[in-house]
Every structure is written in structure tokens, then in C-alpha cells.
Amino acid sequence: MTAPAKSSGSCCAQCLTFLIAKIGVIALLLWLTLCVDEPRLYLDYIYVPSLNKTLNPNPHTHTNTTIFFTLKLVNNNKVNGIQYDDVSLSFSHFTSLNATRSLGNATVGGFYQGYHKGALKQGYLAATGNLTAPVNAGVYYRVDFKTAVKYKNLFWYTKRHRLWGGANVEIDASLGTKVHPKEVRLGGNSPAVIESGAPGIR
Ligand SMILES: *[C@@H]1O[C@H](CO)[C@@H](O)[C@H](O)[C@H]1NC(C)=O
Ligand SMILES: *[C@@H]1O[C@H](CO)[C@@H](O)[C@H](O)[C@H]1NC(C)=O
Ligand SMILES: *[C@@H]1O[C@H](CO)[C@@H](O)[C@H](O)[C@H]1NC(C)=O
Ligand SMILES: *[C@@H]1O[C@H](CO)[C@@H](O)[C@H](O)[C@H]1NC(C)=O
Ligand SMILES: *[C@@H]1O[C@H](CO)[C@@H](O)[C@H](O)[C@H]1NC(C)=O
Numbered sequence: 001m002t003a004p005a006k007s008s009g010s011c012c013a014q015c016l017t018f019l020i021a022k023i024g025v026i027a028l029l030l031w032l033t034l035c036v037d038e039p040r041l042y043l044d045y046i047y048v049p050s051l052n053k054t055l056n057p058n059p060h061t062h063t064n065t066t067i068f069f070t071l072k073l074v075n076n077n078k079v080n081g082i083q084y085d086d087v088s089l090s091f092s093h094f095t096s097l098n099a100t101r102s103l104g105n106a107t108v109g110g111f112y113q114g115y116h117k118g119a120l121k122q123g124y125l126a127a128t129g130n131l132t133a134p135v136n137a138g139v140y141y142r143v144d145f146k147t148a149v150k151y152k153n154l155f156w157y158t159k160r161h162r163l164w165g166g167a168n169v170e171i172d173a174s175l176g177t178k179v180h181p182k183e184v185r186l187g188g189n190s191p192a193v194i195e196s197g198a199p200g201i202r
Contacts, residue, residue, distance in 0.1 A: 044071065051175070
């Protein structure tokens, strides 16, 4: 602060202003440090080559069992970094409106993410079983994640917090990618059920 020089009588007032400003800054830092937001995880991209009709015009040769994906992790905190443990991803295939079968699992290695940053992590898995059978005239997958995070504030790392969530994703049966191009939030509590007639499943 560059307060203009005044008579000596205002020194006390200046000190007081300075002190209040300092307390304010400390309170703000503490508040920013202690109010942490969980990171948000999204399925940014998924590609199932066996559903790509250009690649395999004959459905009986859909033998490629690879699933490619890109996971997006977003840290919206203003001052807190995030240390991620390994992120376990599990992929399942809807075999009916309310039942799934595991296709396979993948791991995205743990990493440190600074405040206000987003990261894209690509990966793939060799799935098992039938990747292409439709339900209700669509091919639906379920993607779930599990991990734990520690938040780093200006002073210390917090203890670990466990995080998990998942979402249902409709896969385009002739392109092998998501029907809805928008990234899919792997939210906390969406059930692994296809709501019949719901057009917004993604
Ligand atoms: C599907 O296969 C075609 C032909 O190989 C390829 O050009 C296209 O990029 C594939 N689609 C995706 C999403 O990779
Ligand atoms: C499956 O298809 C993808 C994309 O075309 C290719 O990169 C991958 O090697 C294939 N996997 C197998 C096991 O053939
Ligand atoms: C799944 O749906 C079928 C009918 O489509 C129903 O009979 C069954 O009880 C449901 N199972 C669960 C666990 O909700
Ligand atoms: C994937 O992991 C889950 C447990 O997290 C397990 O139940 C399932 O069998 C695994 N799937 C495969 C194909 O290994
Ligand atoms: C997967 O299931 C569908 C429908 O039941 C069937 O048409 C297709 O041939 C199966 N694919 C494989 C690779 O078994």
C-alpha cells in the first residue's frame, strides 16, 4: 500500500489499516485453502473399433476387442493442487436395460495436477466377450472410476479422500464412438440402468 504521507498522528491508523488488510489476506488464503472442490472426471472420448462399420463392413468379423478411451480430469480449485492415486476404470456392456457384464478394466497412473488445470489421459484395454450386442436398439456401455486424491494447499497435503463414480454411455453402432459428442461426466451416483425412452442417455 502506498498511503500518502500524513501528519504523524495518523501513523496508528495506518498501522491498523495494514493489520486489518493482513488479517484479511490470511483469512482469504485460509478460506481458499480449506474449501476444496473434488476434481471432476469425464469420459472425453471412447472408440470401439469393432463397431466401426468402415473398418469392418462384415459384422461377423468384429473380432477386434480393443477399446480406446481418453479420460479428462479437471481441478477447478483456485489454490489447491491435487495428487491422484492410480485411477481404476471399469468398462461394462449393457446386456439388458438393467444388467451389465464386465468388459475389462484399465488403469490411469496417478499424477500431480496443479490448481486450475485440466488433463487428458489416453488409454486402452483388451476387452472380453461380445462388445457389440445392442439393447433397446442401441449399444450401451457403463464406465466407472475409482481413485483417491490428496489435496495440496499452501502449507500441507490433506489426507486421502476416496472418489468414485460412473456414467452410462451410448456407443454409435456404426462409428464406434460416443453418440453424444459432449464429454460425459463420470458422476457420483448415476445408476447403471438405461431408463427406457430416455433420449438423453450419454
Ligand atoms: C473407422 O475406420 C476408418 C477406416 O479405417 C477410419 O478412417 C476411421 O478413422 C475410423 N474411425 C475412428 C473413430 O477412428
Ligand atoms: C484393433 O483396431 C485398432 C484400430 O484399428 C488397432 O490399432 C488395434 O491394433 C486392433 N487390435 C487388434 C488386437 O487387432
Ligand atoms: C430388470 O428388469 C426386468 C424386466 O425388464 C425385471 O424383471 C427385473 O426385476 C429387473 N431387475 C432389477 C435388478 O431391477
Ligand atoms: C474388473 O474389475 C472388477 C472389480 O473392480 C471385477 O469385478 C471384474 O471382474 C473385472 N473385469 C475383468 C474383465 O477382469
Ligand atoms: C454379439 O452379439 C450380437 C447380438 O447377439 C451378435 O449379432 C454378434 O454376432 C455377436 N458378436 C460376436 C463377436 O460374438
